[in-house]
Amino acid sequence: MSSMLSHNKDQPRIRKSLSDSSPTATTATTKSLRHERLSRLSSSGSSDVSNDTSTNHADSYVLRWENRLSARKKAEETANNDYKKMYEKALATNQRLKSKLETSNQELAMIQDQLQRTQKGRPGDCSSNMLETEKKESWSLKKRISDMEEQLKVKAELKMENQRLKDENGALIRVITKLSK
Incomplete structure (x- = not known):
């Protein structure tokens, strides 16, 4: 010893x-x-x-x-890859939603323009048949407008949720970066 x-x-x-x-x-x-x-x-x-x-x-x-x-180390590498994939997926979803929003806004503008033209261009001495068709058209246009406004509300909510997820993703990436140091 x-x-x-x-x-x-x-x-x-x-x-x-x-x-x-x-x-x-x-x-x-x-x-x-x-x-x-x-x-x-x-x-x-x-x-x-x-x-x-x-x-x-x-x-x-x-x-x-x-x-x-x-x-x-393996867990950190996996987590980094997962967050990267989630971020890329969120970006793709955001771009897709932006393009849908632009398309919907364009459709809404066209429909509102069309509705204004039909309301302004009414002749005073139209037959009852034409009045009924115009009423139906205006009703259907108003319905489409209200539907599109609902869609815009939903898209705005999705946009806010998308931004929240981006912020959360950024915070998680910062935490992972600090943990990896």
């Missing part, structure tokens, strides 16, 4: 901060440190069983730590 202690005091200990090295360098360093410990144990003999078990506990701790680190 005393020979083991004197042997350990003579050997310099190498400690390296985890933030100073890359994961591959950390793995190589921990493997070389484990190899050094095992070679020291084998050269000193196997007379001390408690020291051997403490080395095994340390090795198992290092292995668990390495597994956690690699799992965390």
Whole structure:
């Protein structure tokens, strides 16, 4: 036992901060440190069983730590890819909704223009048949206008929700960036 202690005091200990090295360098360093410990144990003999078990506990701790680190990195990579996909999907949806909104606005303008022309261009001495058709047309146009206004309301709500999702996505990306540092 005393020979083991004197042997350990003579050997310099190498400690390296985890933030100073890359994961591959950390793995190589921990493997070389484990190899050094095992070679020291084998050269000193196997007379001390408690020291051997403490080395095994340390090795198992290092292995668990390495597994956690690699799992965390994989999870961060997956999360980054998922947020990127969600952001791209939100952008595509936003563009699609913008084009639909523009189309609906153009249709609405055409229908309102058409409605104004029919209301202004009414002759005073029309037959009852023409009045009924004009009433039907104006009623159908008004109905279409009200439908389009409802669609515009829905699109505005979707636009607001889309913006909220973009903001949330940006916040999540910032959090992930801070966690990855």
